[in-house]
Amino acid sequence: MTCDQMEIRFPLNQVQYWADRYSFPRADIHLIELHDVIKEQDYFTKPQLLELCRWKSPRAVPKAKRNTESYVQEITKISLKTQNERLRIEVLTLLDGVSWPIASALLHFYINNTYPILDVRALWYVRC
Secondary structure: OOOOOOEEOOOHHHHHHHHHHOOOOOOOOOHHHHHHHHHHHOOOOHHHHHHHHHHHOHHHHHHHOOOOHHHHHHHHHHHHHOOOHHHHHHHHHHOOOOOHHHHHHHHHHHOOOOOOOOOHHHHHOEEO
16 A cells, blocks of 8 residues: 555644643653763663663563663664664664664654654554
8 A cells, every 4th residue: 555645634723632632741851861972972772772662662671671782782873873764763673672663762862853753643643
């Protein structure tokens, strides 16, 4: 199936209504500081990976724990150094426990806060 144009499943004038119904505690403020640390390192450490997995999808943490420190560093170095967007995100999915949504969150915290974070709940509201 191909999709030439996507549309939102509800009227545009309801966007603010639904956005206002979504709230969450800001326990993730410390993650903002992670950006500068990772930029300086040019890779993620295993504890940083686990922290972001815990934030994005806690169920992924047990699988992500199976990665070795050196593997996490090598895979994330490749991702963060390349200019090829496909390689950038897909190589991260080689890490145990890292799906496309988690990979997008990792890139969001490395590249900048405008890099989109994929979310299956948000994607449900868009249809082809």
